[in-house]
Amino acid sequence: MGLFKNLFGFLSQDLAIDLGTANTLVLVKGKGIVINEPSVVAVKINRAGQEEILAVGQEAKDMVGKTPGSIKAIRPMRDGVIADFNTTEMMIEYFIKKVNGSSFLSSPRIIICVPYGLTQVERKAVRESALNAGARSVYLIEEPMAAAIGAGLPVKEPNGNLVVDIGGGTTEIGVTSLGGLVISKSIRVAGDKLDSAIMDYVKKNFNLLIGDKVAENLKIDIGTAIKLDEPLSTNVKGRDQVEGILTSVEVNSEHIREAISDPLHQIAEALKSVLEQTPPELAGDIVENGIILTGGGSLIRGLDKYLSDTVKLPVYIAEDPLLAVAKGTGEALNQIDLLQQTSYED
Numbered sequence: 068m069g070l071f072k073n074l075f076g077f078l079s080q081d082l083a084i085d086l087g088t089a090n091t092l093v094l095v096k097g098k099g100i101v102i103n104e105p106s107v108v109a110v111k112i113n114r115a116g117q118e119e120i121l122a123v124g125q126e127a128k129d130m131v132g133k134t135p136g137s138i139k140a141i142r143p144m145r146d147g148v149i150a151d152f153n154t155t156e157m158m159i160e161y162f163i164k165k166v167n168g169s170s171f172l173s174s175p176r177i178i179i180c181v182p183y184g185l186t187q188v189e190r191k192a193v194r195e196s197a198l199n200a201g202a203r204s205v206y207l208i209e210e211p212m213a214a215a216i217g218a219g220l221p222v223k224e225p226n227g228n229l230v231v232d233i234g235g236g237t238t239e240i241g242v243t244s245l246g247g248l249v250i251s252k253s254i255r256v257a258g259d260k261l262d263s264a265i266m267d268y269v270k271k272n273f274n275l276l277i278g279d280k281v282a283e284n285l286k287i288d289i290g291t292a293i294k295l296d297e298p299l300s301t302n303v304k305g306r307d308q309v310e311g312i313l314t315s316v317e318v319n320s321e322h323i324r325e326a327i328s329d330p331l332h333q334i335a336e337a338l339k340s341v342l343e344q345t346p347p348e349l350a351g352d353i354v355e356n357g358i359i360l361t362g363g364g365s366l367i368r369g370l371d372k373y374l375s376d377t378v379k380l381p382v383y384i385a386e387d388p389l390l391a392v393a394k395g396t397g398e399a400l401n402q403i404d405l406l407q408q409t410s411y412e413d
């Protein structure tokens with residue numbers, strides 16, 4: 068038993084990484100998810116003018132908006148693209164080394180799920196940072212496919228399945244059949260846009276200036292896509308735009324529903340356009356199978372009902388939607404045939 072366990076441990080040195088704009092997850096084959104942290108890096112400029120990493124992940128996210136001059140908290144991925152190459156590379160290396168250091172992996176094969184629609188240059192940058200961090204080979208997988216696999220959809224069947232992954236930076240919609248993506252669409256409207264819509268709304272309607280994190284908390288705590296039978300409310304602290312003083316106001320779920328209605332409408336429209344482009348045979352399957360939601364954005368209260376009312380089809384939320392893409396990426400490691408169809412080793 069011991070021998071086999073060791074042997075298995077030795078052989079299973081593959082890693083799957085969900086490089087998300089909001090959260091990065093790392094899964095070790097045979098062990099499951101070992102890292103689940105915000106995609107944030109805090110850097111300090113040293114005397115030589117170089118960037119030095121102070122913290123990565125949750126610790127760095129806690130520094131956002133609270134850092135003194137020489138320290139910057141960076142979100143290197145924005146809107147589904149790599150906004151800061153160097154920092155993205157540092158972050159990937161940091162996470163891989165953190166896993167590697169704790170479990171004796173040597174030259175793992177790594178599969179990375181990247182936002183759909185990265186440019187060749189960006190794909191190359193992601194691949195090279197993984198190689199620099201010690202990967203033996205690197206595969207990339209497209210997010211809608213990883214989401215569909217992670218949601219447990221039978222992607223290899225000759226049967227249409229529709230997945231909508233609402234992350235931090237992008238909403239990716241994909242129709243899968245026979246191991247491939249038949250149609251996919253990515254829009255740069257997801258969790259972050261909801262947060263900024265809330266910031267704008269609170270500023271406009273309450274004259275109150277709030278930061279990213281406060282807006283995100285409002286979204287999570289009282290945000291809703293549909294009218295709630297019992298509205299929720301909370302007190303928000305911020306700076307009064309006119310008086311400049313620190314103050315607090317009461318905000319309720321109806322306010323947030325109004326604040327986020329425009330970006331939610333854009334997501335619904337993107338879904339409609341994918342349905343319109345879906346070939347009739349696959350559309351028939353989707354009517355039967357319904358639509359599956361993954362990603363943190365799918366946790367907005369009532370979003371399933373809102374989308375279902377809009378497109379008149381059943382909508383379901385995947386189990387553990389925040390983990391679906393990482394799980395699907397990990398699953399692809401076990402199915403090399405699927406991997407070769409859905410990604411490439413460039």
Ligand SMILES: Nc1ncnc2c1ncn2[C@@H]1O[C@H](COP(=O)(O)OP(=O)(O)OP(=O)(O)O)[C@@H](O)[C@H]1O
Nearest residue numbers: 087088089090234235236237258362363364366367
């Ligand atoms: N309970 C919740 N209600 C609403 N939104 C939530 C909830 N939990 C997390 N989110 C939002 O989900 C988003 C993060 O989701 P996720 O981790 O799937 O994104 P990501 O994979 O990093 O981004 P992307 O796929 O766009 O690169 C954030 O915008 C976060 O605020």
Ligand SMILES: [Mg+2]
Nearest residue numbers: 087234362392
């Ligand atoms: Mg994602």
